[in-house]
Amino acid sequence: MKLQELIKVLNAEIILENHGPDEDIPVGGAADLMSDVLAFGAAGMALLTGLTNPQVVRTAEMAGINVIVLVRDKKAPPETLELARELGVTLVRTGYTMYEACGRLFSAGLPGLGVVRIRNDSW
Amino acid sequence: MSVQTITKVQELMHTTRVEDVMATNVIIIEPSQTVADVKILMRDKHISGAPVMDKGKIVGMITMTDILRAMEEGRLHEPVSQSMTLRVKTVLKDSVVAEVANILGLKGSSRLPVVDRDGGLVGIVTTGTLTRYLLRQLDKSLQKNESEKLHTYRASHIFQDIISDDTSLVLRFVVDDKDFSNAGKASSLIKRALQRLVVNPQIVRRVAVAVYEAEMNLVIHTDVGGEILVDIRKDKLSVSAVDHGPGIEDLKQVLQPGFSTAPQWIRDMGFGAGMGLANIKRVSDMMKLISEPGGGTRLDMVFNLVSPD
Numbered sequence: 001m002k003l004q005e006l007i008k009v010l011n012a013e014i015i016l017e018n019h020g021p022d023e024d025i026p027v028g029g030a031a032d033l034m035s036d037v038l039a040f041g042a043a044g045m046a047l048l049t050g051l052t053n054p055q056v057v058r059t060a061e062m063a064g065i066n067v068i069v070l071v072r073d074k075k076a077p078p079e080t081l082e083l084a085r086e087l088g089v090t091l092v093r094t095g096y097t098m099y100e101a102c103g104r105l106f107s108a109g110l111p112g113l114g115v116v117r118i119r120n121d122s123w
Numbered sequence: 124m125s126v127q128t129i130t131k132v133q134e135l136m137h138t139t140r141v142e143d144v145m146a147t148n149v150i151i152i153e154p155s156q157t158v159a160d161v162k163i164l165m166r167d168k169h170i171s172g173a174p175v176m177d178k179g180k181i182v183g184m185i186t187m188t189d190i191l192r193a194m195e196e197g198r199l200h201e202p203v204s205q206s207m208t209l210r211v212k213t214v215l216k217d218s219v220v221a222e223v224a225n226i227l228g229l230k231g232s233s234r235l236p237v238v239d240r241d242g243g244l245v246g247i248v249t250t251g252t253l254t255r256y257l258l259r260q261l262d263k264s265l266q267k268n269e270s271e272k273l274h275t276y277r278a279s280h281i282f283q284d285i286i287s288d289d290t291s292l293v294l295r296f297v298v299d300d301k302d303f304s305n306a307g308k309a310s311s312l313i314k315r316a317l318q319r320l321v322v323n324p325q326i327v328r329r330v331a332v333a334v335y336e337a338e339m340n341l342v343i344h345t346d347v348g349g350e351i352l353v354d355i356r357k358d359k360l361s362v363s364a365v366d367h368g369p370g371i372e373d374l375k376q377v378l379q380p381g382f383s384t385a386p387q388w389i390r391d392m393g394f395g396a397g398m399g400l401a402n403i404k405r406v407s408d409m410m411k412l413i414s415e416p417g418g419g420t421r422l423d424m425v426f427n428l429v430s431p432d
Contacts, residue, residue: 020134035398038332039405051393055339058307059393062314062331079304087311 001025001110003067003090006046009108010069010094010101016081018090019066028110030102034059040116041065048101052076057083066090071098135260141223142216144256145237145246151176152185154204158193161185161203174236174244175207181236181244183207213238216245220256223248278319282357292320292355298341300348300368303392309351310335313362320355326426329406330360333424336399337364340422343389344368360426371414378404378412 004021007014030048031037034055037047041063048069049056057080060068068084070076070093076084084091094101106112150168152161152175165171165187172186185207193199193206214223214235226232227250234249282290294316296309314331322330334351341349345368354361371377377384378400385395404410407424414420 017138020130032393033396033398034393035336035396035402038336039398039402043328049393053392054304055307055392055394058311058335062307062310062328062335064328 006105007092009104010096012069012092012094014092015076016084016091018088025067025110028105028112030098037063040113042113048098050074050098052080054080054083057087057089060089061087069094069101071096071101131261131264132257135257136221136224137219139220141214141218141220141237141248144220144253145248146252147246149174149244149247152203154182155202157200158190158203158206159199162190172234175203181211181213183209184211211236214248220253224253227253275319275321279321294353296351298338298348298351300342300345303342306339306342307335310338313353322428326428330426333403333406334362336403337422339394340364340399341366343385343395358429360428362424364422367419370416370418370420372416374412374414
């Protein structure tokens with residue numbers, strides 16, 4: 001799915017534009033647990049989240065995520081915007097809840113990661 | 124290169140607003156000024172056209188072409204209102220440059236007055252101002268790209284340029300405790316360093332995730348902060364996160380996925396789910412945790428940079 005389609009499907013507003021409308025988004029994911037994003041986040045994934053602190057942007061950087069969608073029209077604090085600008089992450093905002101935003105994107109054809117497991121969780 | 128440049132121009136055309144491109148020091152002509160006066164003014168100011176305004180309203184546009192025609196037809200000493208072009212297209216200051224480029228491309232429109240929502244003149248955009256702006260932006264973006272390329276080029280040759288029996292590059296970062304807004308800075312710099320050393324992107328990502336989890340642990344769980352040491356060799360990368368904090372009571376317990384001692388405010392920020400060490404274990408080729416109560420903690424991680432086959 002292209003970024004512009006994601007924005008249309010979510011009736012979203014771009015808060016910080018660091019990628020063009022034709023940026024390809026291969027997969028989507030949603031989490032409020034940043035460790036989950038670090039464990040399961042795929043490169044290029046659109047991350048839907050209800051968190052707005054700067055560490056969301058840091059997490060995205062580490063996981064190779066370019067686009068973050070803030071759900072329920074959450075406002076990002078200035079330090080989050082500043083870090084996103086510095087690291088070249090695109091921030092968008094949608095009025096839908098996490099559940100509905102995910103549902104809309106999935107119905108519109110943006111796939112998830114399927115069944116994921118931590119491969120090695122015993123040592 | 125050419126493909127990339129075209130994309131950049133297109134991007135600029137659709138993301139730049141007219142107000143960022145326009146010239147704001149607009150020279151304005153009054154309808155009563157003579158063509159001869161305007162001719163001198165244009166020559167002195169090096170312009171080839173200007174809006175004609177009457178009581179704050181744009182009533183026409185006078186250009187070099189209009190002046191030549193006036194001269195041919197003997198109207199040099201008559202008011203410009205007799206010779207100016209009457210139908211003037213204007214453009215809103217918040218429209219995108221792509222719109223303007225379309226109009227400027229048409230015959231006879233090489234300048235457009237820029238107006239605000241109330242119709243007041245705020246600037247002028249010409250083929251010249253537009254071209255200069257785009258070239259300047261392209262140059263900036265090229266310089267940025269080139270400088271990153273240069274950093275990468277210089278760094279990536281270190282293991283060829285510096286000869287020893289065993290060369291390693293050591294990076295040292297100090298991490299402050301409870302400095303949540305700066306947490307991740309060291310990881311960010313380590314990631315950039317590895318990219319400049321042209322380490323395989325998959326490995327860079329694994330290292331970034333592991334180091335970031337370790338850095339968050341220093342921020343969250345030590346009361347004194349700590350240090351991250353990165354030892355880069357040609358074939359191997361070793362990272363150690365060391366602190367002189369309270370130490371860990373039960374090592375077995377902290378290695379259980381889901382076990383966490385993080386306070387609520389950390390959990391509210393999306394961390395402290397007890398997955399950090401599990402993540403590090405999963406993405407690294409070797410992980411070792413050494414700690415005792417009161418004696419600080421040391422977390423070692425190793426990543427192979429060359430695949431074993």
